[in-house]
Amino acid sequence: MKTLHISIDQKKISYEIDFLENFSELHSRILSEIAGRNHVFVTDENVFEKTNFFTNIPKEKIVILPAGEEYKNWESITKILDKSFEMCLDRSSVVIAIGGGVIGDMSGFASRIFMRGVPVIQVPTTLLSMVDSSVGGKTGIDTKHGKNLIGAFHQPEKVLCCKQFLQTLEFVELQNGLSEMVKHGILGSEDHFKHLENFSEKFKENFLEKNNRIEIENAVFSLVPESVSIKKNIVQQDEQEKGVRGFLNLGHTYGHAMELLSNFEIPHGIGVAKGIWQSVIESEKRGILQNDIDKKRIENVFSNFNISLENPFSLKEIEEAMVHDKKKKDGKIRLILVKKIGEVEYGNL
Ligand SMILES: NC(=O)c1ccc[n+]([C@@H]2O[C@H](COP(=O)([O-])OP(=O)(O)OC[C@H]3O[C@@H](n4cnc5c(N)ncnc54)[C@H](O)[C@@H]3O)[C@@H](O)[C@H]2O)c1
Structure with a gap:
């Protein structure tokens, strides 16, 4: 396994980006990262249906959002926040984003504002999100006035990049x-x-x-x-x-x-x-x-x-x-x- 280390001096934040081969490795890494904390998974319907990543994860722990840039909006954020309240998440919990840049940006934003900030683990599932959006902490949503105009900086706690997600990508x-x-x-x-x-x-x-x-x-x-x-x-x-x-x-x-x-x-x-x-x-x-x-x-x-x-x-x-x-x-x-x-x-x- 390859690992990169990123460090934001101004905020004294650092995290690792791990590169993994398959879902079996990814599942055990996620489990060890959760480390017993309350958690919620956020994904979209394509990742949920097309990959077999979620086979053994109880559905009640997952927010499944409609796929696509047009759903990168307040309504989706509200769904993530509502589920987080239903599941009694608190600041010691963790949000796990399993998706492309849209899911990553929205999960990052929702976790930034939920109770003024819970950690997020980014698991990028598109090539674009692996090389770009999962790293660097920019999060947000689109509005009718333009793209990504509402948002916040929220660095992930960890990025887990897994090759197996490439198999189902168009x-x-x-x-x-x-x-x-x-x-x-x-x-x-x-x-x-x-x-x-x-x-x-x-x-x-x-x-x-x-x-x-x-x-x-x-x-x-x-x-x-x-x-x-x-x-x-x-x-x-x-x-x-x-x-x-x-x-x-x-x-x-x-x-x-x-x-x-x-x-x-x-x-x-x-x-x-x-x-x-x-x-x-x-x-x-x-x-x-x-x-x-x-x-x-x-x-x-x-x-x-x-x-x-x-x-x-x-x-x-x-x-x-x-x-x-x-x-x-x-x-x-x-x-x-x-x-x-x-x-x-x-x-x-
Ligand atoms: N935060 C940042 O720094 C940053 C940087 C670049 C881009 N972005 C944002 O990222 C977004 C674009 O990201 P994207 O290209 O990943 O788009 P996306 O999240 O919409 O994913 C593209 C499509 O692929 C599907 N998909 C995702 N993973 C899959 C998989 N493993 N198998 C099958 N289908 C899968 C999705 O459902 C979607 O239909 C934009 O909103 C852009 O603004 C953010």
């Missing part, structure tokens, strides 16, 4: 996670980007052409710790997004706008990929992008993952949809622009 969910991994590669390291480039060639040959799913799951899971490390290093420097953490929003300002405009037909990760591409084009226009080779490399990796970078909306529509984005500074919409692979900078729209 292909587009692998692509969503791969987009965030490409983002980490662009932000963090030439090495990780190179590994992703190599993997993307194999992905194209072995998965798209030969449909060898198990091989792809093994290869992609082996890259997860490297990708999480890039996020972890950034979060450790700047938990509350006052400086470098904002770089993790690369592609998100455009991406969130496209998600909203498409009524969430464009999922988060694919929106991020399209958003990264808009940022690259904008960086080139402004003379910030230092060379054309990096642009080509980014385009190739997404193309090998069969992710379309096409933007179906006009820039005017996107700018209007950006109005409520949190990523503003002094009233101006903030963009992350790409200088080269491994280096980005802030800019205004």
